[in-house]
Amino acid sequence: GDSVTQMEGPVTLSEEAFLTINCTYTATGYPSLFWYVQYPGEGLQLLLKATKADDKGSNKGFEATYRKETTSFHLEKGSVQVSDSAVYFCALSSTSYDKVIFGPGTSLSVIP
């Protein structure tokens, strides 16, 4: 079945460091890919998405590019802030309105 794998962390970075969280997926067809973020004590928020190969999703300085050839959707940010401390979930949905399949989440802590 479809699945998502991501580095589990925890990841600890200093403020203004470069962030990469790796994500790879297994799916039939052409799924939509997502990054969700969960801040401490809060629910899941959509961070960015991409719906087809070579699409780049971006939001709040975060970026991820849909790479079909490597089945990857790595999350990057050039300069992290303390407020970026959260758990980041890579996810996919095989068709519109289908269930979202989540990776295990990566906990990020950014220290001043």
Add this chain to the structure above:
Amino acid sequence: EPEVTQTPSHQVTQMGQEVILRCVPISNHLYFYWYRQILGQKVEFLVSFYNNEISEKSEIFDDQFSVERPDGSNFTLKIRSTKLEDSAMYFCASSGLKRGLSTDTQYFGPGTRLTVL
């Protein structure tokens, strides 16, 4: 910005009791979902609901679980006889046709933390 709301934010119950978790999806959305997240683990799909019926359910969603859209705005998840292992954060989500919002993106509520004692 429209959002999914859930009540209560935290529910404590005794093992064997029935609980109902409530969700108000984004208005005019057509697809509704429940997920759960056991503490420290990944988010797992429970059930999807469309046109007043279940469209898909996972193996977790056994006979103890049921969903309902009783009045056109609320979407509920009922656990008939709770077990200790039902303790988790339960998320409601919705997607569908809404002007200004992507149709294939699921928007999640803040979650209900269920504690079964």
